[in-house]
Amino acid sequence: MNELQQILDDSVTRLFAARVDREFLTATEEAGFSADLWSLAREQGLTHVLVSEQGGGMNAGWADAYVVVRACGRYAVPLPIPETMLGLWLLERAGAPPVDGVIGLLPVPIALAVDGTFSGDMPRVPWGRDATAFVGTTDDGRLVCFDTSAIAIREDSNLAREPRDDVRFERARPLALQPLDLPLDAVHWFGALLRSAQIAGAAAGCLELSVRYTSEREQFGRLLSQFQAIQHHLAELAGGMASVDTIAHAAFTAVDDDGFRTGGRDARFEIAAAKCRASEAVEMLTRISHQVHGAIGFTYEYALQFLTRRLWSWRAEFGAHGQWGEVLGRTAIEQGGDRLWACITN
């Protein structure tokens, strides 16, 4: 980690480790959005990591942002910090004015009517009810931003009770409509990128809980962690976590280094690989973490479920491993077997 990443890591750890515990998560699932934690995160600039200094941000790269997004996963932070971070980055990249508060991401490109307004339903928008603005792309590849003046919300949530709301737009007029030098389904790609890092973080959280619990509980007169079967479970968990962490980090770095070139091998390869690997890993990560915890892990009272329910949700959001595997499989076939190695080594 470089110096900035170390600073970010220290500050997110300090912020979240102390506050986002079982009680807090339980309360937030009832009460909803925590304005207090949001403003603390905002004060530390966590939503503005990718924004330029003129824009009041840290002007950091995606590889730096990785530290923050992963921490949001590790501590199961019930806030749209990753989503808002991405929204602000897209706005600035397109030269659109920034917005304040929570950004709701429109997961699929939209079609504007001839009069330039948008009417239609956006399903499962993360934190739609709490958003002060919505950011997405149009089906001709422009960045589009809306305020909340022409919307209706039908509240829903994912398995972790994070808001995933259906948002109905009624003749909504964009606040901003700007050319964007990214694929028109950019939100899908970057959403997958964000979720891969959150999965890496939650995997680390699962591993930590599993190691701690099995090192404290005794059966048959021994600590669970002294049984070889349990040690091998933990080793498998560690490998799964490390694999997701490595490829997700590689994907964030690839966005900085390669970006989205038009045509040819670019960061999309790593993003697809990261979300594919991360989503695929969820089955093993959740199965083993629960297995080594026994019944306690299956209770609402114990913290593991805040992580595993997120993992099950994030696995599917912005495309599960089947979908991303298909993308990679198609890439491989288009390249041909002989070029596969060159594709992997870039």
Added chain:
Amino acid sequence: MLNLDSLRFPRHALPSALEDLRREVRAFLADALVPYSAVVRSNTWDGFDPEFSRKLGARGWLGMALPKQYGGHERSALERYVVVEETLAAGAPVGFHWIADRQSGPVIARYGTDEQKRRIIPGIANGEICFCIGMSEPNSGSDLASVRSRAERVADGWCVNGTKIWTTNAHRADYMIALLRTDSGGESKHRGLSQFLIDLKHTKGITARPIRDLTGRGHFNEVVFQDALLPADALLGTEGEGWKQATAELAFERSGPERYLSCFLLLSRLVDEVRDHASPATLAKIGAEVAWAATLRNMSLAVAGMLNEGIDPGLQAAIVKDLGCQFEQRLPGLAQELVALEPTLAGSGSDYQQVLGNLTQLAPSFSLRGGTLEILRGIIARGLGVR
């Protein structure tokens, strides 16, 4: 308490200068590998071809990280990494020089005497010396520290008795680095072991008997020592430090990209095989393995970067080998799930079928050689602080 940082695979970007080297190696291989059939290529580091090894040596691509003073090239571990991964991915027959270049050379460079280095390292760098690893014994596999073969001090050297087994290439190697017991070691089985540099071509009392593996080929051996007399300077490193040295040797053995690349040729052939009739489900399965390949490549590169910076990558290397051998072992089954073609023996069927046939049979060894999956999981568990 678990320290998550110890599990990190630090991102390692190869310096762009290495891309020139990579291009050079690729161009060389594109040419040099023309005569080799697909099934022969699928043997990768089991493929044995002294002539090919000499060609690599002539290019300066062996003993790359060994000291210049002794005939090495003093290039970085990362330059060596690029050459190694390119030769493996292409399925070059690297078996003749493999062990020497990977572990024997570095071990001699670290622990050998001036005279031993002078005598051996130039031959390694030229691709003219073949080494084998004398660790396992009939009664000492995973529990390596229990080896019983002994070297006893005699008037002007050492007298060796005992049996080594599974010794890859012993029947055609020039040298063995053997782990032998030099005294009782008292209570501890880890003490009292020493490493020896044994000249197999010029020592009496050593017989290597090839053992056919399940493919019918014989590349590993039982090696019997019967009052084999070694000169005094056959001792490698310090008497009694053999366990520590062997552990260092195993670290070289476990940290390379070969731990996930044995079946790469099958994956690339499979991609071509499904090209014209790939359903979305098929694409998804292929893609998931491509994601694994990309993941393992990043992890393996991180290990290389750690080695290059002098950080001990023991834990990371064990994780790569654990995940890598599972990846390799999945591929033959996946191929049969996706493509309705039987595996065949060399010489019949298509290239794809022969590669599949060969790797299906070799796959069980991937989680045995260089330390079994269970032993690696134990190492990982120790890294997690639970052992």
